[in-house]
Amino acid sequence: MTILPTIRVQSTDFDVATETAAITNGRRDIGALVSFTGLCRDEGGALTALELEHYPGMAEAEMRRIALEAIERFQLQALTAIHRFGRIESGEQIVLVIAASPHRQAAFDGANFVMDYLKTAAPFWKKEHMQDGTSGQWVSAKDADDRARDKWS
Amino acid sequence: MVKLVYFAWVRERIGKGEEEIELPADVRTAGDLIAHLATLGEEYENALQFPEAIRVAINQEHVEHDEPIAGAREIGLFPPMTGG
Numbered sequence: 001m002t003i004l005p006t007i008r009v010q011s012t013d014f015d016v017a018t019e020t021a022a023i024t025n026g027r028r029d030i031g032a033l034v035s036f037t038g039l040c041r042d043e044g045g046a047l048t049a050l051e052l053e054h055y056p057g058m059a060e061a062e063m064r065r066i067a068l069e070a071i072e073r074f075q076l077q078a079l080t081a082i083h084r085f086g087r088i089e090s091g092e093q094i095v096l097v098i099a100a101s102p103h104r105q106a107a108f109d110g111a112n113f114v115m116d117y118l119k120t121a122a123p124f125w126k127k128e129h130m131q132d133g134t135s136g137q138w139v140s141a142k143d144a145d146d147r148a149r150d151k152w153s
Numbered sequence: 154m155v156k157l158v159y160f161a162w163v164r165e166r167i168g169k170g171e172e173e174i175e176l177p178a179d180v181r182t183a184g185d186l187i188a189h190l191a192t193l194g195e196e197y198e199n200a201l202q203f204p205e206a207i208r209v210a211i212n213q214e215h216v217e218h219d220e221p222i223a224g225a226r227e228i229g230l231f232p233p234m235t236g237g
Contacts, residue, residue, distance in 0.1 A: 038237055052236070053161055055229055058213035083236060095237055115237060121215065123229070124236025125161035138162050141233030 005067035005079040009059045011086040014096055023078045023100050030077050032107040035098040036115055042090035048129050050139075052085040052094065055123035059083065066117040074110040076101050081114055083124060116149040155222070157190075159200075160231035163207065166200035176222075183209040184218035186228065201230075208233060 006022070008014075016035055024030060040050050067079050078100040088094055095118065099110035126139040158171045180189045184204065191201040201207060209216050210229040222228060 053164075054236070055158070055160055055210070055213070055231070058210055058229065061213050062215075119237035120234060122236050123160065123210070123231065123234055125232065126235045127161070138232065139235040141235055145237075 003071045003076060003078065005064060005071060005081060007060055007063045007067060007080075008082045009054060009056075009063070010082065010084060013084070013093060014082045016096060016098075019080050019082065019096060019098055023080060023098060029102070030100045031102045032104040033098065033100045034104070034107040034111040035096065036111050037093055038095035038115075040088045040090050040092050040094055046131050047090055048131050049087050049089045050094070051087050051127040051129065051135075052083075053125045053127065054083070054085045058123050059085075062122045063118065066114055066121065069117075070099070070110045070114050074099070074101065074106040074113065076106060076110045079110065079114070081118065083118070083122065085124065087129075113152055116145070116152065119145045120149045155225055156227045158227060158229045160229065163200050163231050167196050181221055181223070182218065183211070183216055183220045183222055183228070186222055187218070187230070190230075206232060 016037060020035060063081050067081050070076060071079055076099050080098040082096040084094055097111045097114045099107045101107040128137045128139060129135040154173045154175055156171060156173050159167050164170050180186055187201050187204045187207055190197045208231050209218065211220060211222060211225045212227055
């Protein structure tokens, strides 16, 4: 049976409990469920918000490609990936990945894999809005994120 | 005619999010396209002065700079991604 991921790109917030229930409701075969939530941190009080720009259409398509690869590679039973765009205040949620499998290792690895590829291949860009009123700095891509992704190949 | 779409600081420096342009016949690859655009004016030159920092997608799929662009409907140019 082909497992289809749930992929959403949206400006509104998401609820982890609701998304988790959507996976587990009515099922008895799932043994492990790992969820990762990425938040907008305030960088020690310096950052008020992030502006998330995305490539409409490609963002969903790329997230789906990554999700399908994770399902295949780790034999996941379910996978949800939600990424927000627009202005996101510090403390708010940005991204959610939930992976389900019969045993824990595949669920941990599946969620980790999706996040590593999401950060380096899904077309999203972050711009910083600072507490002192300045804005306009685009967040730079990190070599550490490329290395994290490369460990899977 | 091919539709070009720009994102993040590439979009800001060029000064527009998208445009349709006619390409000379000798612009064959994604890398050729970046080099050609960089000759179209100061804004383009400023956005594309470091070609190795530019990522390319053809019809909404990532490609390398040596990818042929023949038949492309939409080509996206943007900086390395920073989502997640």
